[in-house]
Amino acid sequence: MSIHSTRNDVLTMVAFTAVVLTMPLWLDPIGAAYPDLLQKFAIFGLFAIGFNILFGLTGYLSFGHAAFLGVGSYAAVWSFKLLTMNVLPAIAFAIIVSGVFAVLIGFISLRRSGIYFSILTLAFAQMSYNMAYSVLTPITNGETSLQLALNDPRILDPVAEAGAGLPSTELFGMSMRGYSGFYFCAVLLIIGFYISLRIFRSPFGMKLRAIKSNQTRMNYTGYNTRPYLLSAFVISGMYAGLAGALLAITDPLAGAERMQWTASGEVVLMTILGGVGTLVGPLLGAGLIKYFENIFSSYNERVLHEIFSFLPDALENLVVFVTNPFVGEGWHLTLGTLFMVIVIFLPGGIMEGMSRLGRLFRFGRKEG
Amino acid sequence: MTETVLNVSNVQKTFGGLQALSDINLKVDKGQIHAIIGPNGAGKSTLLNVIIGRLAPDSGTVKFGDMILTGMQPYEINQAGVVRVFQTPEIFPELTLLQNVMVPAFAKRDGSFKFNPFKSMAREKAIVEEAEHVLEDLGLHNQMHNLSSSMSRGDKRRLELAMCLIQHPKLLLLDEPTAGMARHDTNRTIELLQRIKERGMTKVIIEHDMHVVFSLADHISVLAQGAIIADGTPDEVRGNPKVQEAYLGGAHL
Incomplete structure (x- = not known):
C-alpha cells in the first residue's frame, strides 16, 4: 500500500507540473492565456492551497487570511525599496514577516474554536486593514499605497544611472514581467503544491484531520491540540505571505485594500467552490473565480x-x-x-x- | 502486599445544590479489574470524569501511582498512561479504521506534540503493522480501509477499544463497555477484556450489566447517592444487605 501511494504521489507531481507549465497553451482557447491572468491563477492558487491546509485539514475557518496577503506584499515592497530588486530576498522576507504575524494572531485566535475563532481572525484582519490606513501610514504609505521611488536606498543594487526610470523586479537579471513572471510564479506554485501534498500525506496531516474530526477524542488520546493548530495556522499564513509577495513581484505596489475582508472572503469561496480538504480543489476554485473576475x-x-x-x-x-x-x-x-x-x-x-x-x-x- | 495504582481520596463534587460525590475514597490495585456499580444517578460517571480530568473535584485528590492527576490536562493524563473508553463511542468518523487506530499509536510513540509535516507515511511501517495487528485482534481488520462513520454502533465501540488498547495503558477506564450491545457482542467483549487482563493492565469498569460485572470483576465498589456503600470482592458485595437494599431494592442476586 505505502509503496504504491509513493508512486502515485510522483505521478501526481509529474502530471501537476506538466499541467501548470503548459497553462499558456491549453488556456488559450478560452481566452485566458495572457500573462497577467496566468500570474493571478498561480498566485491565488498558492493562497488557496495554503488556506486549505488550515481550513481543509483542521476545519478552522479563518476569516482574516487576507491580512497575511497584505503583510506579505508590504514586506516584499520594502525589500525592493531597501535591499534589492532581486525577488528572492523579497520572498524570504515576506514569508518570515507573515509567519511571525501569523504566530501572534494565531496564538490569540486559537484560544477559541468555531464561529468565535472566525470572528477573532476577522477582527484582526480588519484591524490591520484600518491601521494600514491610519497609524501605520509611515510603513504602509496609507491610501497612496506603498510604491517604489527613484531615491530608495536599495543598498545591494548598483547605483542607477542618472535619468534611469524606476527599476523593475528581477531574478538575476531576468525581468519578472510577462511570461517570465508567470513561469516564476508557476514554479513556486509547483513547490507549494508539493509541500501541501507532503503535509496531506504525513502523520502530521493525519493528526490535523483527526482534530477536525473529533477534537475531544484527540485530547483524551494524549494530544495537545493547540500547537498542532498553531503550526497549521502559521504554515497557511506563510503561504498567504508568499502569495502577497508574488503580487508585489508582478506589480511592485502594495495597498491596504488587499487586506480587506472581501479578500479574506474570496479565498474562503475559492476553497469551498473547489472542494474543502482536497489537494487540487482550492486551485480549481481560485482559477474559476479569477477567470470569472477577468x-x-x-x-x-x-x-x-x-x-x-x-x-x-x-x-x-x-x-x-x-x-x-x-x-x-x-x-x-x-x-x-x-x-x-x-x-x-x-x-x-x-x-x-x-x-x-x-x-x-x-x-x-x-x-x- | 499489592500495589495501589489509583488512589481516590476524599473527593467531593457538587453541581449547584446537588451533592454528586460526597467524600469518595477508592483504591484500585494493580492488575485488577475493579468494577464500580450503582443505580442510575449514583455518581458513577461523575467519578470517572473526575478521575480522567474532565471535571475538577471541589476537594480531594486523585493519585495515579505517585502522580496527582487532579488539575492535569486530559492529554497529560493520557500520556501518563490513564486511558478512557467513552460511553458513546468517541472516534474519528472522517478517518478510516486504520487511521483511527494509528492516531493514538502516534500519540503513544511521539508524545503530545510532534511536528513532522514532511515525513512520509511509507516510513511508518511499524505503526501501520501494529495498528493492523490490533484491528485483527478485535476482528475489525476486514473493514480497516473503510470510513469509521459507516460502522455499526457495536463495531464503533470495539474500534474505540482498539484505539485505547494500542496505547498499552497502565490504567484503562471503561464507561459501560457493553451498553446497547447484543448478548453475543457482550460475551465477545467480556472474553476480550479477560484476555487483556492477562497482560497486567489495570481496569476500572462502570457497568450496569450484572452478568458482565460478576464474570469480570476482581473487586466491586458500590456507589449510591454519591457515596460508596460497599467495597469488596464480588462474593462480599453480593452478600451485603446494604447493597441489596440500595441497589437492588431488596431483591436477591
Whole structure:
C-alpha cells in the first residue's frame, strides 16, 4: 500500500507540473492565456492551497487570511525599496514577516474554536486593514499605497544611472514581467503544491484531520491540540505571505485594500467552490473565480450580440437581454449563482462533481 | 502486599445544590479489574470524569501511582498512561479504521506534540503493522480501509477499544463497555477484556450489566447517592444487605 501511494504521489507531481507549465497553451482557447491572468491563477492558487491546509485539514475557518496577503506584499515592497530588486530576498522576507504575524494572531485566535475563532481572525484582519490606513501610514504609505521611488536606498543594487526610470523586479537579471513572471510564479506554485501534498500525506496531516474530526477524542488520546493548530495556522499564513509577495513581484505596489475582508472572503469561496480538504480543489476554485473576475467582467452587450449572432434576431435580443445582467459589472451574479448551485448540489465542491462523474464513467464502462 | 495504582481520596463534587460525590475514597490495585456499580444517578460517571480530568473535584485528590492527576490536562493524563473508553463511542468518523487506530499509536510513540509535516507515511511501517495487528485482534481488520462513520454502533465501540488498547495503558477506564450491545457482542467483549487482563493492565469498569460485572470483576465498589456503600470482592458485595437494599431494592442476586 505505502509503496504504491509513493508512486502515485510522483505521478501526481509529474502530471501537476506538466499541467501548470503548459497553462499558456491549453488556456488559450478560452481566452485566458495572457500573462497577467496566468500570474493571478498561480498566485491565488498558492493562497488557496495554503488556506486549505488550515481550513481543509483542521476545519478552522479563518476569516482574516487576507491580512497575511497584505503583510506579505508590504514586506516584499520594502525589500525592493531597501535591499534589492532581486525577488528572492523579497520572498524570504515576506514569508518570515507573515509567519511571525501569523504566530501572534494565531496564538490569540486559537484560544477559541468555531464561529468565535472566525470572528477573532476577522477582527484582526480588519484591524490591520484600518491601521494600514491610519497609524501605520509611515510603513504602509496609507491610501497612496506603498510604491517604489527613484531615491530608495536599495543598498545591494548598483547605483542607477542618472535619468534611469524606476527599476523593475528581477531574478538575476531576468525581468519578472510577462511570461517570465508567470513561469516564476508557476514554479513556486509547483513547490507549494508539493509541500501541501507532503503535509496531506504525513502523520502530521493525519493528526490535523483527526482534530477536525473529533477534537475531544484527540485530547483524551494524549494530544495537545493547540500547537498542532498553531503550526497549521502559521504554515497557511506563510503561504498567504508568499502569495502577497508574488503580487508585489508582478506589480511592485502594495495597498491596504488587499487586506480587506472581501479578500479574506474570496479565498474562503475559492476553497469551498473547489472542494474543502482536497489537494487540487482550492486551485480549481481560485482559477474559476479569477477567470470569472477577468473574463466575464469584460463582456458587454456588444460582445454578447456577437456571441449569439447565429440566433434569429428576436431570439438573439431576448437571450442577450437575459444574459446581460450576468456579465460585465454583473459577473458577481454569475459567481453567486454558481456558488449557490455548487454548495447546494455538490457540498464537496468541483472535486466532488468530478469524482461523481468519474464514478459514473467507470460504472458505465463496466456495464458496457 | 499489592500495589495501589489509583488512589481516590476524599473527593467531593457538587453541581449547584446537588451533592454528586460526597467524600469518595477508592483504591484500585494493580492488575485488577475493579468494577464500580450503582443505580442510575449514583455518581458513577461523575467519578470517572473526575478521575480522567474532565471535571475538577471541589476537594480531594486523585493519585495515579505517585502522580496527582487532579488539575492535569486530559492529554497529560493520557500520556501518563490513564486511558478512557467513552460511553458513546468517541472516534474519528472522517478517518478510516486504520487511521483511527494509528492516531493514538502516534500519540503513544511521539508524545503530545510532534511536528513532522514532511515525513512520509511509507516510513511508518511499524505503526501501520501494529495498528493492523490490533484491528485483527478485535476482528475489525476486514473493514480497516473503510470510513469509521459507516460502522455499526457495536463495531464503533470495539474500534474505540482498539484505539485505547494500542496505547498499552497502565490504567484503562471503561464507561459501560457493553451498553446497547447484543448478548453475543457482550460475551465477545467480556472474553476480550479477560484476555487483556492477562497482560497486567489495570481496569476500572462502570457497568450496569450484572452478568458482565460478576464474570469480570476482581473487586466491586458500590456507589449510591454519591457515596460508596460497599467495597469488596464480588462474593462480599453480593452478600451485603446494604447493597441489596440500595441497589437492588431488596431483591436477591
